[in-house]
Amino acid sequence: MKVGNKLTIQIIIALILGIIVGSVLSPMADQSWVQWVDQYIFNLVGQLFLNMIFMMVVPVVFISIVLGVVNVGDPKMLGGxxxxxxxxYLATTAIAITIAMIVANxxxxxxxxxxxxxxxxxxxxRESELEGGSTGEALQQGFDQTVINLIPTxxxxxxGTQNMLQIIAFAIFIGIAIIAGKEKSARLTALFEEANDVVMWIVMAIMKYFAAIGAFGLVATAFVQAGFGAIQQLGMYFICVLLALFIHLALVYGSVVQFIAKKSFIWFIKNFAPAMxxxxxTSSSSAVLPISLETAQDNLKIRKSISSFVQPLGATINMDGTAIMQGVATVFIAQLSGIDLTLMQMVTVVIIAVVASIGTAGVPGVGLVMLAMVLTAVGLDPAAIGIIIGIDRLLDMTRTMVNVTGDATIALVINEQQTRREEASKAEA
Structure with missing residues (x-):
């Protein structure tokens, strides 16, 4: 069962219908019948689809990482x-936030x-998040504790808590142990391969029968609740984020695919469209990961040993779209406060955002947590985040799409580089 063109078209149609229906109903969002439709139809079908995908995230990540490590075969090559x-990932994140700050300025x-x-x-x-909320707790977590928390106790x-960094760390240990066991671990390897076939079949069944209706529900409820009222007030901020996202997607990812992977970017977008x-x-890199893996492996022909390692890691630490939001939001809030950021402060924003993309990977609401860190680092009031929350759900949809595309871009690059290296070795032999 593969992701085909028919399903891609169905998802695109569902997204367009969701945007149209949600936008039409948004001005009437305070009416009881619209609230009923939103809660018991749009939100219901959307959350059911989202829960089914989240149900598969942990088994897909764990099994994929283990098989990815085993298929690489050499722990030294895995380290490379x-x-x-x-x-x-760190380089593209730094480029992303730099682009965002240039556009905003x-x-x-x-x-x-x-x-x-x-x-x-x-x-x-300020009252709900910064004074005793999850964001405040995350800001107080030190670098040492972040490193310690990479290894699960x-x-x-x-x-159970879907702590992806800890799951990845454990899966890497299991994979290396299977490699060390050699022939003794052959049956265990076969078991993981069969388990991978089973979980991927479930994922693709969910996609085939529920993806279109689920996508419609999620997008419709997002537009009913957010609508365009907040966009009108924060229109220029909204435009800046979208423009920076488009520039990063088209120029940075396009150049990487075209000149490093040596593939057509149009071919890449066409084949990766279902995951996008x-x-x-869904607005969640973790939720889309099972589909992202299947699409990359089947449509982009990225080998499982590369895709299964690179993409789950990217879903946890690669946040180019989120970094773009942080860059624009930081300049936006500084301008609201009448503060001109110095060059050194802008460099600080880039550094903090890049480091935080790894350090806060397991924290819920990671984008806003990271933004609070960035604002605090340059002396701005993190409570100003409350201004942009109204339209953050809509922007979160677009930046998640960029995040996931970035994961697949890097997986494609590493896959092509590995293929060329192997071909060169065979030619020399």
Whole structure:
């Protein structure tokens, strides 16, 4: 069971219908019948689809990482792939936030809107999130604790809370142990391969029968609740984020695919479109990971040993789209506050955002947590995040799509480099 063109078209149609229906109903969102439709139809079918996908995330990640490590075969080669993957991810994240800050400084989205800092949303965010909330706890977590938390003390708890970094770490240990066992572990390897076939069949069955209706529900409820009212007030901020996302997607990923992987970017987008559509509707890199893996392996022909290692790692630490939001939001909030960020402060924003993309990977609401860290580092009030929450759900859909596309881009690059290296070795022999 594979992701085909028919399913891709169905998802795209569902997304368009969801946007149209949600936008039409948004001005009537306070009416009881619209609230009923939103809660018991749009949200119901959307959350059922999302829960079915989340149900498969942990088994897919765990089994995929184990098989990825086993298929690489050489722990030294695995280390090389891991370091190269991490370097690519950090580099693209730094480029992403730099692009975002340049766009924001050119378009000046916060000029003449200082009154937004006195809004009720700012005070509510300060009370609910910064004073004893999850964001406040995350800001207090030190680098040492972040590193310590990479290794799980209880793998069952890590799986129960979907702590992806800990699951990945445990899966790597299992994979290396299977490699060390050699012939003695052959039956265990076969068991993991059969388990992978089973979980991927379930994932693709969910996609075949529920993806379109689920995507429609998720997008429709997002537009009913957010609508375009908040966009009108924060229009320039909204445009800046979308423009920076498009530039990064087209120029950075396009160049990487075209000149490093030596593939057509149009071919890449066409074949990876199903995963991009699901990413847009779910707003979760983890939720779309099972579909992203299957699409990359079947449509982009990325070998499982590369895809199974690179993409789950990217879903946890690669946040180019999120970094773009942080860059634009930081400049936006600085302009609201009447503060001109110095060059050193802008460099600080880039560094903090890149480091935080790894350090806060397991924290719920990671984008806003990372933004709070960035704002605090340059002396801005993190409570101002409350201003952009109203439209964050809509932007989250687009930046998740960019995040997931970035994961597949790097997986394709490493796959092609590995293939060329192997071909060169055979030619020399």
């Amino acid at each position: 792939i891991g370091l190269k993957t991490l370097a690519f 050119i378009l000046n989205p916060g000029e003449g809107q200082s009154q937004l800092l006195d809004s009720q949303e700012v005070s509510e965010y 209880n793998i069952i708890e890590a799986m 559509g699901v990413a847009f509707s």
